[in-house]
Amino acid sequence: VRPGTGSTLAICYPAQMAALHRALIVGEHPGMRLLVRLNLNDLPLEVLETNTADAHERVRWDLPHLVVVDLHPPLDKGLTLCRQLRWTPTTATIPCVVLVEGGDLDLREMASEAGATICLEKPFRPLDLRHTVQVLLDSSGRMDSLYNDNSTSGNSGDNDSPGFDQDEAARLDGVKLAARTAHHLLNTPLSLALGYGELLAEDPRLPDELRAMAREVAGSVESAATLLQRLVRVSRIRERDPNLPGGAILDLARSIQEAPNGVIL
Amino acid sequence: MQPADQDQLRLAGVQLAARTAHHLLTTPLTLALGYSDLLAEDSRLPPDLRALAKEASDSIVIAAAYLRRLIRIGRIVERDIGLPSGLVLDLADSALEAH
Numbered sequence: 541v542r543p544g545t546g547s548t549l550a551i552c553y554p555a556q557m558a559a560l561h562r563a564l565i566v567g568e569h570p571g572m573r574l575l576v577r578l579n580l581n582d583l584p585l586e587v588l589e590t591n592t593a594d595a596h597e598r599v600r601w602d603l604p605h606l607v608v609v610d611l612h613p614p615l616d617k618g619l620t621l622c623r624q625l626r627w628t629p630t631t632a633t634i635p636c637v638v639l640v641e642g643g644d645l646d647l648r649e650m651a652s653e654a655g656a657t658i659c660l661e662k663p664f665r666p667l668d669l670r671h672t673v674q675v676l677l678d679s680s681g682r683m684d685s686l687y688n689d690n691s692t693s694g695n696s697g698d699n700d701s702p703g704f705d706q707d708e709a710a711r712l713d714g715v716k717l718a719a720r721t722a723h724h725l726l727n728t729p730l731s732l733a734l735g736y737g738e739l740l741a742e743d744p745r746l747p748d749e750l751r752a753m754a755r756e757v758a759g760s761v762e763s764a765a766t767l768l769q770r771l772v773r774v775s776r777i778r779e780r781d782p783n784l785p786g787g788a789i790l791d792l793a794r795s796i797q798e799a800p801n802g803v804i805l
Numbered sequence: 806m807q808p809a810d811q812d813q814l815r816l817a818g819v820q821l822a823a824r825t826a827h828h829l830l831t832t833p834l835t836l837a838l839g840y841s842d843l844l845a846e847d848s849r850l851p852p853d854l855r856a857l858a859k860e861a862s863d864s865i866v867i868a869a870a871y872l873r874r875l876i877r878i879g880r881i882v883e884r885d886i887g888l889p890s891g892l893v894l895d896l897a898d899s900a901l902e903a904h
Binding site: 571574578613614615616644646647650706707710711712713714715716717718719720721722724725726728729730732733736737739740743745746747750753754756757760761763764767768771774777779784786787788789790792 | 810811814815816817818819820821822823824825826827828829830833834836837840841843844847849850851854857858860861862864865867868871872875876878881883886887888889890891892893894896
């Protein structure tokens with residue numbers, strides 16, 4: 541209190557009253573957090589972000605209406621956060637969107653079991669993320685799992701095709717190891733590039749000529765991501781182009797086995 | 806089969822997949838990088854959009870660098886990063902020059 545100026549009374553409202561809806565983005569990769577934030581900019585949301593280590597404390601303090609977790613190895617912290625959300629009475633009904641590496645059904649199942657309301661595969665389209673967040677916020681309070689079952693991958697590693705022998709099994713094991721590695725390493729940069737490309741392409745300030753370029757960026761990155769996902773699904777070795785300088789490459793179309801009903805084995 | 810033979814076959818499989826990834830992804834990544842660089846340098850774009858284009862370009866450069874490292878693999882050294890689908894290659898220790 542300063543004499544002659546009256547007194548000042550500061551009233552602190554609980555954080556959850558400050559905005560209609562609040563989302564917390566959790567992840568280790570600042571670029572991915574920024575991408576999610578930019579994608580949510582059009583929604584009437586207050587968007588907060590934090591790393592995984594501080595996330596549970598932030599959730600308890602800020603009580604967001606929705607949490608977006610970028611699940612990135614090591615997975616235990618992100619999965620633990622999902623479980624903590626579900627086990628804590630004050631946070632148990634907060635919808636949790638988990639961003640997972642595309643094509644890994646095991647990862648999606650782990651996230652779902654840990655308490656993810658919905659899993660989105662990286663790279664994701666900005667519209668998908670926005671729509672998901674909008675739907676979850678519109679139906680807040682609902683905790684039925686909205687797990688988005690997209691059973692297009694799945695690769696047991698078993699191979700009982702004729703002529704499959706130990707040599708091919710060892711080579712196939714190597715192919716899968718490299719494919720897994722490539723997928724793991726490239727998923728984040730491709731997700732970021734696709735996300736930024738899509739954001740650019742959607743911006744109304746872009747002249748048409750430059751919008752076409754932005755669409756080319758997004759389209760090309762999406763094409764690369766799709767090829768990478770197909771590589772992870774290889775379940776037998778069929779080669780093509782033996783005269784390429786480095787040697788033959790995999791014929792993806794013939795190396796991914798499909799059952800008669802169209803399900804990928 | 807002897808363990809050494811099995812290792813050689815696994816390595817051949819790794820190199821086959823790496824070659825495939827490099828062959829298939831190089832063209833789309835080159836296109837994406839070229840266009841994102843053009844956008845990042847275009848003065849008609851507001852600074853915030855140029856920054857987005859630069860971020861896209863940087864991400865593509867990182868992806869391309871990983872691809873180049875993948876095709877230099879000369880032996881298999883694995884590491885566990887907690888992926889449920891299995892181990893991944895340790896690129897630093899698996900590269901030809903790490904021998």
